[in-house]
Amino acid sequence: MTQLARLKAQVTDDLRESLRRTGEAGEVPSVEGPEVVWEYPSEPGFGDLATPVAFALARSARRRPRDIAEMLRRHLDLDPQFVDRVEVGGAGYLNLFLTKAFWQQVIPGILTGGEEYGRSRVGAGKRAQVEFVSANPTGPLHVGHGRGAAVGDAVANLLAAAGFAVEREFYVNDAGTQIEMLARSVLARYRQGFKMNAPLPEQGYHGEYVRDVAAALQAEVGEKFLDLPEQESLPAIGEFATRLMLEEIKGDLERFGIHFDSWVSEKALLSRWGPPDRDRLVAAVRDLFGPNVYEEEGAIWLRTSAFGDDKDRVLIRANGEPTYFISDCVYHREKCERGFDRLINVWGADHHGYIPRVKAALEALGYASEPLHVVLVQMVTVLRGGMPIPMSKRSGEFVTLAEVMDEVGTDAARFIFLTRRSDSPLDFDLEVAKAQSMENPVYYVQYAHARLSSVLREAEKAGVPGPYLEAPLALLDQPEEISLLKHLALYPEMVEAAAVTYEPHRMPAYLQNLAGELHGYYNKYRIIGADRPLSQARLALVSATRTVLANALTLLGVKAPERM
RNA sequence: GCGCCCAUAGCUCAGCUGGAUAGAGCGACGGACUACGAAUCCGUAGGUCAGAGGUUCGAAUCCUCUUGGGCGCGCCA
Numbered sequence: 001m002t003q004l005a006r007l008k009a010q011v012t013d014d015l016r017e018s019l020r021r022t023g024e025a026g027e028v029p030s031v032e033g034p035e036v037v038w039e040y041p042s043e044p045g046f047g048d049l050a051t052p053v054a055f056a057l058a059r060s061a062r063r064r065p066r067d068i069a070e071m072l073r074r075h076l077d078l079d080p081q082f083v084d085r086v087e088v089g090g091a092g093y094l095n096l097f098l099t100k101a102f103w104q105q106v107i108p109g110i111l112t113g114g115e116e117y118g119r120s121r122v123g124a125g126k127r128a129q130v131e132f133v134s135a136n137p138t139g140p141l142h143v144g145h146g147r148g149a150a151v152g153d154a155v156a157n158l159l160a161a162a163g164f165a166v167e168r169e170f171y172v173n174d175a176g177t178q179i180e181m182l183a184r185s186v187l188a189r190y191r192q193g194f195k196m197n198a199p200l201p202e203q204g205y206h207g208e209y210v211r212d213v214a215a216a217l218q219a220e221v222g223e224k225f226l227d228l229p230e231q232e233s234l235p236a237i238g239e240f241a242t243r244l245m246l247e248e249i250k251g252d253l254e255r256f257g258i259h260f261d262s263w264v265s266e267k268a269l270l271s272r273w274g275p276p277d278r279d280r281l282v283a284a285v286r287d288l289f290g291p292n293v294y295e296e297e298g299a300i301w302l303r304t305s306a307f308g309d310d311k312d313r314v315l316i317r318a319n320g321e322p323t324y325f326i327s328d329c330v331y332h333r334e335k336c337e338r339g340f341d342r343l344i345n346v347w348g349a350d351h352h353g354y355i356p357r358v359k360a361a362l363e364a365l366g367y368a369s370e371p372l373h374v375v376l377v378q379m380v381t382v383l384r385g386g387m388p389i390p391m392s393k394r395s396g397e398f399v400t401l402a403e404v405m406d407e408v409g410t411d412a413a414r415f416i417f418l419t420r421r422s423d424s425p426l427d428f429d430l431e432v433a434k435a436q437s438m439e440n441p442v443y444y445v446q447y448a449h450a451r452l453s454s455v456l457r458e459a460e461k462a463g464v465p466g467p468y469l470e471a472p473l474a475l476l477d478q479p480e481e482i483s484l485l486k487h488l489a490l491y492p493e494m495v496e497a498a499a500v501t502y503e504p505h506r507m508p509a510y511l512q513n514l515a516g517e518l519h520g521y522y523n524k525y526r527i528i529g530a531d532r533p534l535s536q537a538r539l540a541l542v543s544a545t546r547t548v549l550a551n552a553l554t555l556l557g558v559k560a561p562e563r564m
Numbered sequence: 565g566c567g568c569c570c571a572u573a574g575c576u577c578a579g580c581u582g583g584a585u586a587g588a589g590c591g592a593c594g595g596a597c598u599a600c601g602a603a604u605c606c607g608u609a610g611g612u613c614a615g616a617g618g619u620u621c622g623a624a625u626c627c628u629c630u631u632g633g634g635c636g637c638g639c640c641a
Contacts, residue, residue, distance in 0.1 A: 090584045317639040353636040458600045523605040
């Protein structure tokens with residue numbers, strides 16, 4: 001628990017006590033523990049902490065909020081070491097002005113906490129799984145996957161910082177017709193490699209990478225698949241191509257700085273259901289869902305409408321083939337069985353219509369749907385100098401994640417993917433992303449970190465080395481210093497809020513504010529000077545700021561460079 | 565037709581469980597390096613929070629409608 005959290009809890013208690021006393025004094029009718037919410041006013045005149053609790057009481061007490069706030073204020077008994085004074089502001093706000101000593105105290109917490117500063121225990125003892133990317137292994141990752149990867153990884157990092165035991169999972173859609181289509185496409189290119197007339201299938205994959213896979217296939221098996229009947233060659237080619245694509249995907253992700261704890265194969269999952277003959281499938285499905293399964297017009301349906309979905313969904317088609325939905329059911333059942341307290345799915349926003357049916361499936365399986373939360377990630381439009389680059393999956397023309405990493409680097413890409421809320425569409429301009437200028441927020445933040453690293457190196461040279469635990473912090477009394485301290489003090493709450501709402505985009509916003517505070521401060525004041533105690537105090541502040549910058553950047557998967 | 569999401573400064577976007585005078589960045593204009601990193605800073609300009617009702621002491625935030633956008637609605641994956 002941070003100093004700030006402790007103070008808020010303490011003042012909340014005092015406030016309740018004050019309420020009780022005002023009630024006893026007959027000044028207002030006693031009210032059962034009202035919600036005490038705390039705000040951080042941006043206006044200095046409104047103090048450091050403010051609560052509108054008097055407004056909530058005004059109605060039942062039939063008194064003006066200002067009067068109630070005034071009574072509460074008189075009955076408050078707060079520690080003068082931390083709370084300088086309390087004022088009634090506006091129409092009835094209770095404004096707390098904290099002492100400089102209080103804010104100065106955040107520094108020791110940060111310096112001793114180090115990498116741990118900002119971690120909390122809200123998720124302690126709980127397990128969370130974050131499933132993300134989960135791209136079909138039918139082609140390379142594109143920018144959209146990159147955004148999903150950045151978001152999923154950041155959400156996982158945030159949950160871990162909030163105390164959850166986190167597992168990152170990639171669900172490999174290696175079963176079904178899309179793999180078969182990939183195999184047919186590779187086979188066509190493979191045959192073309194032998195000067196045969198073999199057109200790509202109608203719905204085939206047109207990307208250049210298919211030729212690469214075909215060439216690799218030829219290098220491995222030579223002419224072997226030319227004579228083989230397709231029933232034999234296609235499964236083998238499918239496996240070969242899937243393996244190759246997965247390797248490429250893994251390589252891209254590794255380069256993007258993302259590591260998965262588990263890779264779950266849809267094919268392997270389904271194969272546990274035995275051979276795909278209809279009777280056994282139906283039996284398995286009935287066994288799984290019980291009475292919520294019924295047969296109509298030759299198909300097997302799940303009664304998802306009984307659990308909040310618009311309509312029922314087909315599990316097994318009339319032709320005996322299982323649907324994609326059945327895979328989802330089986331997969332999510334397995335997730336539940338693994339005993340996670342939270343299941344986070346990061347999906348493309350075009351899949352939002354699937355949320356009700358998957359939740360319904362969980363309910364039908366006898367699990368609660370609440371632990372499942374879907375983070376939707378909207379489309380990325382790639383621009384170059386303001387002009388959109390056309391992308392089409394069908395023609396195989398799309399900007400790959402690898403290309404983005406080549407051109408703008410991983411740090412800029414990851415940071416930009418996280419600057420907007422994930423469910424709003426993102427314009428990603430390559431020229432802006434690689435510009436090392438103020439247009440590019442990632443450098444603004446990284447520069448702050450590099451700059452402070454440099455200052456700390458200078459301090460060492462000047463004979464004022466760290467870790468500044470004994471620094472006379474009372475000397476930090478300039479308004480910019482107090483403001484910076486407040487930002488640092490708020491960091492743990494930021495992380496916790498971003499984690500529980502699954503909204504990583506709050507972190508870049510926080511970072512830009514913090515970096516802004518720092519740059520302003522740096523330009524106005526000299527850190528290392530003739531006054532040694534003052535230098536030490538400022539270096540303590542600088543060191544603490546650097547730690548928070550580094551911790552926050554790490555959560556986003558962005559490097560915190562010592563030099564740039 | 566039904567459902568979900570969105571509309572905030574010229575541009576790109578924040579705005580936490582409703583709170584005080586709605587904020588950044590970019591772009592524009594004007595300034596600041598003989599001291600720790602000018603990839604920086606300081607200042608100026610810029611708003612009917614799409615529109616109309618409603619709830620509330622109080623609404624960018626919640627509800628309804630309208631307009632204008634995005635997406636989803638298959639025994640496809």
